Amino acid sequence: MENSHNSNPDQKEAIDSVTIAAFDVDARIFRTLWHSLVKTPDVTLAGLKGDYTVYLSPIRVFVALFGLQFAVAAIFGVPLALDTHSFLSKLPSEEAATWLNGHDPIEIDRTLNDWLSLSLWPTTVLGSIPYLVLLKLYRPSLSWWGHTIVYLVTSNASFTIMVIFLPLFSLGEVAMIIGVLGGALVYLGIMGRLIARFYARTLTGAMVRMLGIFLLLPLTMLFSAIAQFFAADWILNSNFSLSFFELINMSSDSGDSP
Numbered sequence: 001m002e003n004s005h006n007s008n009p010d011q012k013e014a015i016d017s018v019t020i021a022a023f024d025v026d027a028r029i030f031r032t033l034w035h036s037l038v039k040t041p042d043v044t045l046a047g048l049k050g051d052y053t054v055y056l057s058p059i060r061v062f063v064a065l066f067g068l069q070f071a072v073a074a075i076f077g078v079p080l081a082l083d084t085h086s087f088l089s090k091l092p093s094e095e096a097a098t099w100l101n102g103h104d105p106i107e108i109d110r111t112l113n114d115w116l117s118l119s120l121w122p123t124t125v126l127g128s129i130p131y132l133v134l135l136k137l138y139r140p141s142l143s144w145w146g147h148t149i150v151y152l153v154t155s156n157a158s159f160t161i162m163v164i165f166l167p168l169f170s171l172g173e174v175a176m177i178i179g180v181l182g183g184a185l186v187y188l189g190i191m192g193r194l195i196a197r198f199y200a201r202t203l204t205g206a207m208v209r210m211l212g213i214f215l216l217l218p219l220t221m222l223f224s225a226i227a228q229f230f231a232a233d234w235i236l237n238s239n240f241s242l243s244f245f246e247l248i249n250m251s252s253d254s255g256d257s258p
Contacts, residue, residue, distance in 0.1 A: 028056045029064060036061075036157040040190050041197045047149035058152035065159045066124075069166060070117065076167040081116030082232045083109040084244075087251040099247055103240050115235045116228060123227050127220045128155075134216060138199045138209050150194050158187035184217060 032055040036043050046055045073080045084105060088096045100108075128151055135147040165179030192210050200206035233244035 028052075028054065029061065032056045032058075032061050033156070033160050036153055037160065037186070037190070040153060040157065040193050044150060044153045044194060044198070047153060048146055058149055058156060061156045062152050062159070065156060065163060066121075069159075069163050072163055072166045076170050078166055078169045079109075079113060080120070081113050082228050082244075083112055084247060085109060087247050090251045095250060099242065099250060101240075101242065103242070108236065108240060108242070111239055112232055112235055116231060119228070119231050123224055126227075127224055130216055130220060131213070134212055135199070138195075138212075142198070150198065154187055154190045154194060157190045158183045161186045184221075188214060188217070 032043060035055065043055050043058070046052065047058050069080065072078070088099070088105060091099070131151050132144065132147050135150060136142075136144065139147075162179060162183040165175075165182055168175040169179060188210070191213055192206070195209050195213070196203075196206040199209055229244065229248075236242040236244050
């Protein structure tokens with residue numbers, strides 16, 4: 001049966017050409033993002049075949065989304081990395097001044113954001129390895145690049161939701177939690193569709209394989225969080241001779257005190 005994304009190829013190619021010529025924007029990016037959510041197997045199959053006439057390469061979409069999140073975060077003033085403000089705000093002014101040791105908190109957070117933003121790439125790559133290994137175990141016959149396509153399509157769908165929710169992160173921790181949970185649920189839902197399509201022949205097999213993905217998700221999220229904390233401590237120690245973990249302990253002790 002011919003895939004639905006192959007219908008009217010001339011019309012779609014014409015639309016893509018017009019958007020590129022008029023707006024310097026490839027319409028395939030919007031189609032790929034939308035269909036990653038609603039026609040996930042089609043986008044995945046195109047990636048596995050290396051057919052990018054209708055959809056963009058998943059890795060190009062991933063890079064575009066990664067850059068877009070920085071633009072959206074800058075526009076709405078949403079930090080993408082750890083900062084010291086939330087911890088310092090819990091301390092009495094004397095203790096905060098003692099920890100700062102004469103340094104400007106704005107400069108500290110700017111340095112943290114710059115360096116931690118750079119660390120997001122290697123952290124993301126390292127965080128993907130357990131999923132790729134697990135997918136390879138589920139279907140050894142599929143190439144590593146094939147598993148990477150599956151992972152990227154799923155991540156792009158989740159990433160899209162996260163970027164949409166990103167402006168709401170400025171409203172507080174509750175909005176941030178909702179956005180993160182929304183992205184995680186989309187990730188699990190999309191991955192479930194691809195597991196059922198490419199990695200399992202029965203419902204039971206799909207459910208067992210999804211259990212592995214479900215158990216892996218909080219572990220990799222915890223790894224990313226721990227990596228950021230250690231990176232923040234190293235950055236502060238290298239640039240300002242300050243300890244991020246000491247700030248966390250001081251903030252925690254202050255919160256526990258009556």
